[in-house]
Amino acid sequence: MFELFTNMVKEEWRIHSTMFGSLSFALFPVMIFGIAFMGSFLVPLMRTTIPAGNLTLIIHATYLMLGIMVGGFGLLGNEVMNRRFGQASLLAYSARSLPLSEKFIFSNFVIKDTVYYFFLWVLPFGLGYILASPFTGVPLASAMLLLLTLTLSFLFGLCGVFFLSAIYARSRLALLLILLAIGIGLAGLAVITGMNPVLFFPPLLLNSAFTWVNFLVSCAVLALLFGVAIVLFNPESVGSEKTYRDSFAPLLQRFSFLPNPPFTAKDTLDLYRSGSLVGQTIFSFLLPLAVIWFFLSLLGPFFPPHGLLFLIAITTGVIASTMYTWVTMFDTFGPYACLPVAVSTLITSKLTTFAVLQAIPAVFIAAIAIFSGEAAYLIPAVVLGISVSFYAVGVMAWLCGLSPNVLVYDVKVLFVYLILIGIVLTIFTAAAFANPYYAFFAVILALPTWLLVRMAKVRWDAVDPAGF
Amino acid sequence: MTVVLEAKNLTKQYGDVTAVDNVSLAVEKGALFGLLGPNGSGKTTMIKMLTGQTRPTSGSATVLGIDVISDPVGIRDQVGIIPEQETPPSFLTAMEYLEFVAAVRKIPEIDTKADWWFDFLDFADKKNVLCKDLSRGTRQKLMFTQAFIHEPELALIDEPLINFDPIMQDLVKDFLAGYARKGKTIFISTHILEVAEEICSGFAILHKGTLLHTGPVAELTARDEHLPSFFLSLVRKDRHV
Numbered sequence: 202m203f204e205l206f207t208n209m210v211k212e213e214w215r216i217h218s219t220m221f222g223s224l225s226f227a228l229f230p231v232m233i234f235g236i237a238f239m240g241s242f243l244v245p246l247m248r249t250t251i252p253a254g255n256l257t258l259i260i261h262a263t264y265l266m267l268g269i270m271v272g273g274f275g276l277l278g279n280e281v282m283n284r285r286f287g288q289a290s291l292l293a294y295s296a297r298s299l300p301l302s303e304k305f306i307f308s309n310f311v312i313k314d315t316v317y318y319f320f321l322w323v324l325p326f327g328l329g330y331i332l333a334s335p336f337t338g339v340p341l342a343s344a345m346l347l348l349l350t351l352t353l354s355f356l357f358g359l360c361g362v363f364f365l366s367a368i369y370a371r372s373r374l375a376l377l378l379i380l381l382a383i384g385i386g387l388a389g390l391a392v393i394t395g396m397n398p399v400l401f402f403p404p405l406l407l408n409s410a411f412t413w414v415n416f417l418v419s420c421a422v423l424a425l426l427f428g429v430a431i432v433l434f435n436p437e438s439v440g441s442e443k444t445y446r447d448s449f450a451p452l453l454q455r456f457s458f459l460p461n462p463p464f465t466a467k468d469t470l471d472l473y474r475s476g477s478l479v480g481q482t483i484f485s486f487l488l489p490l491a492v493i494w495f496f497l498s499l500l501g502p503f504f505p506p507h508g509l510l511f512l513i514a515i516t517t518g519v520i521a522s523t524m525y526t527w528v529t530m531f532d533t534f535g536p537y538a539c540l541p542v543a544v545s546t547l548i549t550s551k552l553t554t555f556a557v558l559q560a561i562p563a564v565f566i567a568a569i570a571i572f573s574g575e576a577a578y579l580i581p582a583v584v585l586g587i588s589v590s591f592y593a594v595g596v597m598a599w600l601c602g603l604s605p606n607v608l609v610y611d612v613k614v615l616f617v618y619l620i621l622i623g624i625v626l627t628i629f630t631a632a633a634f635a636n637p638y639y640a641f642f643a644v645i646l647a648l649p650t651w652l653l654v655r656m657a658k659v660r661w662d663a664v665d666p667a668g669f
Numbered sequence: 670m671t672v673v674l675e676a677k678n679l680t681k682q683y684g685d686v687t688a689v690d691n692v693s694l695a696v697e698k699g700a701l702f703g704l705l706g707p708n709g710s711g712k713t714t715m716i717k718m719l720t721g722q723t724r725p726t727s728g729s730a731t732v733l734g735i736d737v738i739s740d741p742v743g744i745r746d747q748v749g750i751i752p753e754q755e756t757p758p759s760f761l762t763a764m765e766y767l768e769f770v771a772a773v774r775k776i777p778e779i780d781t782k783a784d785w786w787f788d789f790l791d792f793a794d795k796k797n798v799l800c801k802d803l804s805r806g807t808r809q810k811l812m813f814t815q816a817f818i819h820e821p822e823l824a825l826i827d828e829p830l831i832n833f834d835p836i837m838q839d840l841v842k843d844f845l846a847g848y849a850r851k852g853k854t855i856f857i858s859t860h861i862l863e864v865a866e867e868i869c870s871g872f873a874i875l876h877k878g879t880l881l882h883t884g885p886v887a888e889l890t891a892r893d894e895h896l897p898s899f900f901l902s903l904v905r906k907d908r909h910v
Contacts, residue, residue: 444797449765453772463772467758474760474799536756538722539816540773541746665723 205306209313217610228612230325236619237329241337254409255500257347261354261404262496264323266489268358270523271318272366308431315359321610323355324348346411350404353419357404358492360426362484367433369480399495445474464550465557471531472554481527482561490517494569504634510575511633511640514566514582515626518589521562525594526605528554534603534666544666545658548598552654555594559587581640585633588643589625595653596621602661670697673823673854674719679728681714681878688714690878691728696856696871698822701849703865704858705900706875712858713753715875716827719856720750733823746774749816749824751809759801763792763811766800770815779818786814789844790837805832813841823854830864842868866896874900876907 217226247256327348334344369376387398399405403419452466459465472478493516501509528551537547566586570579600618601608608614625646632639674696681689689711696702706712717723719732721741730737732744757766764783771779787793790810795803803811809832816824829845830838846868849855859865865872866886873883881903889899 442795442802443799445762445765445799446797447762447764447768449761449768453768463769466772467761467769470765471758471760531760532758535752535754536758538717539720539745539750539752539812540770541742542773543742 205301206309206313209309210316213313213317217607225611225613229610229615230321232612232616233322234325234329237326238333239329241330241333241339244337244339255503257408258399258405258496258499260347260351261402261408262493264351264354265358265402265404265496266492267318267322268355268360269362269489269492270358270485270520271314272359272362272484304431304434307434311363311427311431315356318359319352319355323352327351346408350408353404353407353423354402356423357402357419360423360430362488363430364426364433365488366480366484367430369483370476371433373479397499399499443474459553461546461550461553464547465554468528468531468551468554469557472527475531477527481524485523485527486520486561487565490520490565507575507578507637508634510570510573510578510582511585511637512630513569514586514640515589515630515633517562517566517569518586519593519622519626521559521586521590522593522597524558524561524590525551525555525597527558529603530606538666544602544661547603548654548658548661551603552594552598556591559590562590563587578637578640581633581637585629585640585643588646589629591650592625592646592653593622595650595657598657599653599660602657603666670699672696673698674702674730674732674856676715676719676730677728679715679718679730680726681711681718681723682726687878689718689725689875692875692878692880693728694873694880694883696854698854699849699852700870701845701855701868702857703869703872704856704875705860705862705865705872705896706858707860707904709877710875711878712860712875713827714878716750716753716825716856716858719744720748720825721745722752747821747823749819749821751812751816751824751826751829753827757800757803757808757811757815759799761800762797763787763800763803763807764796766811767814767818770818774819776819782818783814786818790814790840806834806837809833810837817848821853823856824848825856827858828861829857829859830861838864862897862900872896874903876904879907881907 214226244256327344330339330347331341331344333339334341365376365379368379390398390401394401403415403422407415407419448470449466452469453462456462456465456469472481490513494513497509497512504512534544534547563583563586566583567579570576570582575582596618597605600614609618629640629643632642672695675694677693679689679692680687692711692715704712704715714723718725719730719737721737721744724738733747735743735747737744757763758769761769767783767786768779770776771783776782784793787796790813792807792810795807798807800808800811813829816826830841833841842864845855845857849870857865857869869886871883871885874881882899886896889896
């Protein structure tokens with residue numbers, strides 16, 4: 202049955218290479234490698250201000266977050282997958298025509314996705330670091346160990362969230378209880394040892410002192426999380442009919458002040474009824490940001506006063522911009538092709554829904570400001586985070602139109618995205634570090650955002666609507 | 670007679686593949702026109718170009734006097750379209766989808782109109798079911814409803830009877846014929862030749878993207894010839910060429 206797995210890998214490759222060319226897709230990991238390779242030369246510089254252990258912490262946190270953001274497989278409804286890839290008939294649906302169970306196919310699908318992410322992100326990054334090690338004074342053995350522990354970190358994020366999202370799909374109360382138990386456990390660990398529980402994160406322990414026992418225990422935990430998630434995974438039941446009372450008309454009234462009320466009403470129902478609003482908020486927003494906050498809190502002494510709050514605000518802004526992918530993943534242009542709707546209208550409507558969703562990051566940043574005792578900087582932090590989020594979504598809409606989930610793997614798109622976002626993040630992080638109130642200057646991002654959205658509409662109206 | 674749909678040298682290429690090659694045709698007001706052809710002959714691409722869903726590589730076309738290249742949204746505002754694949758939004762119910770269509774098309778009093786269609790196509794019991802949970806046949810009924818609910822002057826339908834049971838096929842055939850009799854125009858694409866012969870007033874045969882023939886069905890009837898045999902002889906001859 203290994204054939205199913207290999208064919209799924211081929212299928213994934215062909216989907217992406219058909220969409221924007223084999224070369225553009227193949228160069229994606231090459232670019233990640235290049236970024237890691239060149240970034241490695243900054244390590245000696247960074248070590249002068251931040252101890253090596255803390256740098257390791259940041260990189261592990263980043264990979265844990267990456268794993269968390271891609272691990273919400275339990276939330277994947279077949280329908281969402283179908284809509285995302287338009288009329289493509291995926292092997293994931295072959296349970297309907299082949300003597301294979303949904304669980305078997307789904308576990309192959311998850312492993313395939315994990316392998317893909319490993320080759321697209323984790324391995325190129327690790328290789329870049331390893332190959333740069335002779336020039337940066339980092340011992341080769343340390344670089345190779347880092348590749349191993351980063352892989353584990355990524356897998357912990359992925360399997361952990363896969364496990365939690367599978368539980369969420371079964372019972373929200375069970376998820377709440379498990380999260381509560383994890384919170385109490387971590388607090389207990391902190392009280393007993395007097396240390397930040399982050400330091401007991403298995404890949405970090407392995408990175409500081411490798412032992413085979415710890416390595417095998419880490420692998421066993423991952424296998425357990427993955428196995429339980431697969432067992433708990435609830436394939437969409439075929440033949441069941443869900444009925445709802447009419448909610449569209451009241452929502453249409455409520456959103457009548459917005460530019461495209463019917464579309465915002467539809468998006469709202471999509472998010473609510475698919476369970477994505479709560480699920481995505483937890484697994485693609487709150488959880489990764491909580492992890493980042495947890496890890497970054499250890500680096501407080503190395504930042505200027507209030508620096509941590511503004512760093513979190515900017516990170517929140519970037520992650521909040523991915524909410525655009527929440528609202529674009531439900532449909533291709535297909536369902537609208539029979540209506541008097543232009544692609545630009547749809548982009549406007551998706552951005553409107555995105556704007557409504559920005560209440561979530563605004564509240565999150567405000568809560569962080571209050572809980573970290575920096576309520577005085579609540580408003581500049583919120584302004585910075587939300588401005589960055591809108592700017593980043595403007596870039597995304599211009600580069601990807603209605604298909605950000607797919608086109609992000611086009612190396613040209615990712616390259617331009619990283620440049621445009623990177624410049625802005627650097628400028629505003631430096632400004633906020635210099636003076637917290639300089640964060641207010643982020644409102645000037647409204648101008649490039651407006652221009653980007655205008656350009657996005659013109660650009661995507663001029664081409665045939667994508668079928669994905 | 671007024672021409673409501675006119676294509677001139679319409680061509681569509683996807684990379685090296687020519688899906689539609691230099692096709693010219695005209696459809697008059699009140700016609701029930703069938704675009705016939707085997708699978709992969711370019712029928713769907715033709716409908717997509719005529720409804721502004723895809724841009725022609727070359728050539729031009731007007732639908733209800735509107736240019737397909739310069740105002741594709743304007744065309745979709747005026748006509749009714751049933752695409753090849755039925756894709757109503759997943760997480761709206763059938764009724765909510767019609768409300769959505771009504772809001773986009775600015776159709777007043779949707780409730781009464783929707784109820785008429787639910788009764789006519791016999792799916793009132795599915796009114797509050799999510800679109801993703803509907804059977805293919807019911808989705809097709811829903812797409813049929815959205816295409817006609819604003820009573821368009823022209824409807825373009827890709828495979829109108831696909832997914833329908835024989836009773837529903839009969840009902841829909843009668844509806845289409847009656848709609849054309851009211852002076853409105855229907856443009857269908859199909860490879861079910863018997864249906865085309867039964868209900869169409871005019872037809873065109875497309876094969877490998879090329880137009881092999883266009884004319885009235887009555888012309889064949891006058892020659893005591895049947896559409897299926899005429900179609901097969903033309904297509905087979907073209908294959909040999």
